[in-house]
Amino acid sequence: xxxxxxxxxxxxxxxxxxxxxxxxxxxxxxxxxxxxxxxxxxxxxxxxxxxxxxxxxxxxxxxxxxxxxxxxxxxxxxxxxxxxxxxxxxxxxxxxxxxxxxxxxxxxxxxxxxxxx
Amino acid sequence: xxxxxxxxxxxxxxxxxxxxxxxxxxxxxxxxxxxxxxxxxxxxxxxxxxxxxxxxxxxxxxxxxxxxxxxxxxxxxxxxxxxxxxxxxxxxxxxxxxxxxxxxxxxxxxxxx
Numbered sequence: 001x002x003x004x005x006x007x008x009x010x011x012x013x014x015x016x017x018x019x020x021x022x023x024x025x026x027x028x029x030x031x032x033x034x035x036x037x038x039x040x041x042x043x044x045x046x047x048x049x050x051x052x053x054x055x056x057x058x059x060x061x062x063x064x065x066x067x068x069x070x071x072x073x074x075x076x077x078x079x080x081x082x083x084x085x086x087x088x089x090x091x092x093x094x095x096x097x098x099x100x101x102x103x104x105x106x107x108x109x110x111x112x113x114x115x116x117x
Numbered sequence: 118x119x120x121x122x123x124x125x126x127x128x129x130x131x132x133x134x135x136x137x138x139x140x141x142x143x144x145x146x147x148x149x150x151x152x153x154x155x156x157x158x159x160x161x162x163x164x165x166x167x168x169x170x171x172x173x174x175x176x177x178x179x180x181x182x183x184x185x186x187x188x189x190x191x192x193x194x195x196x197x198x199x200x201x202x203x204x205x206x207x208x209x210x211x212x213x214x215x216x217x218x219x220x221x222x223x224x225x226x227x228x229x230x
Binding site: 006045048105109 | 121151153158159160161162163166206208214216217218219220221222223
């Protein structure tokens with residue numbers, strides 16, 4: 001059983017640029033969530049994707065967007081990068097079923113470290 | 118809005134000591150509470166998950182308790198080792214916003230040899 005893998009592990013961008021981060025879900029999982037973790041803080045929920053649609057979103061502006069593909073892998077896109085977007089971006093996958101009413105257990109990847117200059 | 122607080126923010130102990138990390142949350146309507154470990158610059162490793170109907174969970178030298186009515190959880194680490202040095206995060210899944218985990222800022226633990 002493979003875990004959650006993310007790419008790239010590190011990247012540097014300049015203000016105003018766009019970035020795409022990628023995530024491969026754990027085998028058997030159908031849901032992907034993305035979190036932003038600033039230095040010294042706990043992760044903050046960005047959004048969740050289920051069946052290729054966004055089904056939950058945190059307090060992040062529309063320039064944060066995502067995709068989920070039929071194989072349940074996912075992308076996080078951030079447009080018009082700002083200095084405050086510098087953070088560790090964590091992807092987590094899970095198996096969501098209706099019986100659990102959303103109380104699904106997440107498996108996290110190692111993260112992508114984004115630095116915006 | 119759910120808020121999660123972890124105290125202390127940092128803790129340094131000598132090897133072999135037993136220790137307790139604290140987590141509190143403002144909304145007691147939760148599905149579950151989860152403790153994670155995070156090594157510097159790395160992702161999260163799940164340590165223990167406590168469902169709202171449970172009082173505690175144990176794994177090896179770790180024991181986590183949950184008092185949902187008072188909005189508190191503790192992580193007990195027995196016989197600490199230098200390899201336990203990491204940041205420990207607690208997170209809750211609230212029934213009103215079941216899609217997300219709400220995290221505390223973590224406790225940075227250093228176990229001195």
